[in-house]
Amino acid sequence: MGIFLKDISLKNKTAIITGATKGIGRATAIAIAQVGGNVIAVGRNQLELDSLGKIIKKLKVKYTAFNCDVNDYNLMKSFINNLKKIDIFVNNAGTNIPEPFLKVKKSSMETVLNVNTKSVFNLAQLCANQMIKANKKGGSIINTSSIFGLVAGQNRSVYSMTKFGVEGLTKGMAIDLAKFNIRVNSVCPNIVLTPRTKKYLDNKEYQKYVKASTPLDRIATGTDIATAITFLASDAASMITGTSIVIDGGWTAI
Amino acid sequence: MFKKINLRNRTALVTGAGKGLGKACAIALAEAGAKVFILSRTKSDLDKVDKIIKKTQGYSKSFVCDVTDLISFKKILKKINKLDILVNNAGTNIPEHFTKVKKENMEYLTDLNMKAIFNIAQLCSQKMVKQKNRKKIAGSIIHMSSQLGKVGYGRRNVYNMNKFGVEGLARAMAFELAKYNIRVNTVCPTFVETPMVKKFFKNKQFKKSVIKNIPLGRIAKESDVATAVAFLAADSSAMITGTSLVVDGGWTAQ
Numbered sequence: 001m002g003i004f005l006k007d008i009s010l011k012n013k014t015a016i017i018t019g020a021t022k023g024i025g026r027a028t029a030i031a032i033a034q035v036g037g038n039v040i041a042v043g044r045n046q047l048e049l050d051s052l053g054k055i056i057k058k059l060k061v062k063y064t065a066f067n068c069d070v071n072d073y074n075l076m077k078s079f080i081n082n083l084k085k086i087d088i089f090v091n092n093a094g095t096n097i098p099e100p101f102l103k104v105k106k107s108s109m110e111t112v113l114n115v116n117t118k119s120v121f122n123l124a125q126l127c128a129n130q131m132i133k134a135n136k137k138g139g140s141i142i143n144t145s146s147i148f149g150l151v152a153g154q155n156r157s158v159y160s161m162t163k164f165g166v167e168g169l170t171k172g173m174a175i176d177l178a179k180f181n182i183r184v185n186s187v188c189p190n191i192v193l194t195p196r197t198k199k200y201l202d203n204k205e206y207q208k209y210v211k212a213s214t215p216l217d218r219i220a221t222g223t224d225i226a227t228a229i230t231f232l233a234s235d236a237a238s239m240i241t242g243t244s245i246v247i248d249g250g251w252t253a254i
Numbered sequence: 255m256f257k258k259i260n261l262r263n264r265t266a267l268v269t270g271a272g273k274g275l276g277k278a279c280a281i282a283l284a285e286a287g288a289k290v291f292i293l294s295r296t297k298s299d300l301d302k303v304d305k306i307i308k309k310t311q312g313y314s315k316s317f318v319c320d321v322t323d324l325i326s327f328k329k330i331l332k333k334i335n336k337l338d339i340l341v342n343n344a345g346t347n348i349p350e351h352f353t354k355v356k357k358e359n360m361e362y363l364t365d366l367n368m369k370a371i372f373n374i375a376q377l378c379s380q381k382m383v384k385q386k387n388r389k390k391i392a393g394s395i396i397h398m399s400s401q402l403g404k405v406g407y408g409r410r411n412v413y414n415m416n417k418f419g420v421e422g423l424a425r426a427m428a429f430e431l432a433k434y435n436i437r438v439n440t441v442c443p444t445f446v447e448t449p450m451v452k453k454f455f456k457n458k459q460f461k462k463s464v465i466k467n468i469p470l471g472r473i474a475k476e477s478d479v480a481t482a483v484a485f486l487a488a489d490s491s492a493m494i495t496g497t498s499l500v501v502d503g504g505w506t507a508q
Binding site: 002003004005006008027030031032034035170171174175178179181183189215216217218220221222223224225226227228230231236237238239240241242243245246247248249250252253254 | 255256257258259278279281282285286306310424425426428429432433435437443444469470471472474475476477478479480481482484485490491492493494495496497499500501502503504506507508
């Protein structure tokens, strides 16, 4: 690259990605591999981990799969603490159970909170500690947030609570980790076409609402988000920390 | 899947391209393959930028223009066949304490940082909308905002007023231009080592206090901002509109 445009290359960098088997996580794993990064994929479905591995190995980078539930703190801890090198952590695994506030079940609230908040925090802490220990050069952490980390939406009270939390965590982490040259940012997509949201989008009414709320009038794809995450992971974003890239076709602009 | 920053066959116009951030953006866009029209009041500055771009096999054409002179800007726009990208960058700052701001300084800053920004954005949008293949090739407008479009700071009241205004304009434009497949965003840099900022940094105390406010502990480089602008200009950010890319080393996260 030349004088002012920094190359988005992740050669010799190692990225760990949670929720890597589907949707945004899968697209991101492939994007990172396409720009030369080695991939450590964490997911719960062995078949999908294997099929992802086939795609990534073709891109001539190293691939490691770890079949694990991100809520399993002890397993995740021993895995992360044994990694020789982490340069990038894509803290992506998350879930959603849309329910109207008055009807939210205690069990679904706890399920969503455990994944989207507690595990997100725990894994971020484990990875940050390992980054500091194993790699003196710093790193980049990207939390998958959402437009519902910035605004509210129907039947998204729990999701918004957890994603607003992720936005706060991102900023707090960015301040504490800056001295280790670890940058921390989030991406805030609107509704992206993924296996999870396909269920919601199959509802014609909901699809209409999403399109009407998105000035660019289309549903985002995993690629849209993966590209932004890869940008944040690279040195092209070396002065970007404690902020969010909003990828929402204008949803939150209005 | 990763979308590269590729601007081949795209045409860009950059204002304030003689020095600092505008210069860096022009060079970065040319590096990514765009044809770049560079505007500035000072011919000798433009000649230098032209030379750099041509040295790297890029394409640029320069126009001497004061962006507050609408009639001369309109004439230049007529000479350009096609426009895909606008980097609405020309701007300046005169820091003064609120109680001491001179009326003529406030008006000078506001005429440049708001009126000219608006007028140029409008004229360029009108041209971009008319383009035949606009549905296929997205337009992208990037306003040069600032972290001071997000938070206040001492002796920056006029600049704050101007840049907060630009943030509002970007969101409204994004909404109204989405149906024409034109995206509108801002970049919000912290203090960057530009000729404008270098003047302020002659005061060593001031420079020290600025670095203290940046968690990453360094002043931004022009390339940090230029790369962000190129990312927003290209289809790598195809779903991003009506938002800001904050390049501030964590300043506004606190």
